[in-house]
Amino acid sequence: MLIVGLREIYGRKDTKTPLSARLREYRLTLKILLESPSSTVGLAIVLAYATVAVIDFTYPSLIGVQNAYSMVPDFMNSVPAPPVWPIHPFGTTFPGVDLYQAVMSAIRVDLWYSLMIVLAGAAAGTMVGVLAAYVGGYVDEALMRFTDIFMSIPFLPFAIAVAFVLGRALDDVSLALVIVWWPNYSRYAYGQALSLKENAYFEAARASGVGTWGIIFRHVIPNVLTPTFVQISLDLGTVVQVFASLTFIGFASGNPLLPELGTLISNGFQYAVTAPWVIFFPGMAILIFSIGMNLLGDGLRDALDPRSRT
């Protein structure tokens, strides 16, 4: 029933914004974005990471990665060796793994999981927040108190506890982060939807006989999407960090040869003082991505803000 309703709502041709107008809109956003040097840098960083991830997924040999799904250990030379150009540009880490290849593949793994975490959290949270705000009354109270309960524990210890229960695989850690992360979006969408509700076009939609689901999917969610999108881009840098923190402190111990940035730092932990490169490069990979994502998110927030478009 919901699917049929969705098709009816989004399928009608006559009410859609013409493609040319939407393209114009995107071009304007991009123009505003590129006017600021910091968001241009952010965009460049994020695009570079995305390119590395895609290449690593499709033709890993292009960036010199032999095996994109597992690190290749060399137990004969397991002690980290310093960087030597061009054989080991980042050096090697325990147990004799080429750090450059490991970091490149780890970027793909971390990006993929973080993106999934944020998207799943945003989808669930936005639904709950919008429902609470739009339906109101008992539903509002119940849903938002439920959200509050999830926010009564600081997220990192909470994520640790949930991941501990679910298991040690990366999928379990991701699911734990979704469970901890969705209330942020729920709060956010709730606030957005509440202020939208004051608009007169809601009254108009209801008066012309649009049902509750119609209003939610046609009028509320599209309007909440843009600010949520900005929030997603701001959060992605943080989630990459948190995800790698969890793997660093001992989750994802099931497969020590899976290329993952937190695991790499944790593998190199005992050699950190004698061989600093083993933790330097994986950490830099997280730091630069996180900075790029934050710069881009800030830029997007300004570019998508109607007030900056005069």
Add this chain to the structure above:
Amino acid sequence: MKLRYYIARRLLLLIPTLLGLTLIVFAISHVGGSQRLLGEYINSHSTIPVNVQEQQLAERFHLNDPLVVQYFYWLAAFVQGDWGYTQTTIYSGTVLDAIKLFYPNTFILSVLAAIWTGLIGIPLGVWSAVRKDSVLDQTTRVISFVGYSVPLYWLALLLIIVFSTTDACSCLNIFPIGGTASVRLMGGVDWYSGGISDPTHVLIIDSVIHGRFDILEDALMHLVLPVITLTYGVMASVLRVMRSTMQDTLSQDYIRTARAKGLDEKTVINVHARRTALIPVATLLGHTIAWLLGGVVLVETVFNYLGIGYWTTQAILNDDVGGIMGATIIFGLTFIFANLAVDIAYGFLDPRIRH
């Protein structure tokens, strides 16, 4: 609304929050299956077969009842202080005793980091807003951006590499690392065992009580790097919000009025603008505390600092349900009560909030 009513209302809201916390902790401890939960209680050397032991334990902990009933039995035990057992390489015993041992260390680390965050973050944010686009402002913005993005455990490791006494290049061997004190000093000390000191369990206080100022100095040196790491990680958001709200405030009409009537710039900034700009920073405090308590786990782990966070990571490695549960409870309680304190202080500061 009178302040009294505001506080009473806020205290009442505590009840559902606390119940929610117990629900989450109950779920965490029971979802994984009873096998995992009973692991700590089963004696493999006993003459009673393991499956019989399991049955007896299931009976004792009411594990065959519906979950709702189990929750109430669990809650009753929880309220009476029976929080189960923990067994890790650093401590074996009841969860409550472990918390009593480890919590003071975590508390002192968090409080020190919070104080420094306020002491550095707020003036720096104000300063950077007043001198917008100056070199100082640009530097501050870069500092706060990197602070937002840097993985704390990684920063901690870098600091260890550069500043610790064990560093490879031995260029900046300033700070000792690992735990709360140097082993060479603690050898014959009878009020110190297993990394924990008596009677307050906080070494910098206990060393003063026992009059050992050399140990105090050593303990303080051990605290420097963890506090720097934690402060830097938490400060970024305070700095950012302080800067942006201070900028907004400085462009308000009443600031122009204050300047027009001839007040000197110092009074305008320190008395008129900063006070208003602090309110959004206060709303951010809850979020900041959450970051702080998350950061504590990572920082304690890297520095082998015996606190709740270190206990948590040991519990992960030892597959210890009790430790994870205890840490979740104590972090949750700290967070809830810290937020309560912030809200009440906020009620005092901003009369609008009471309505």
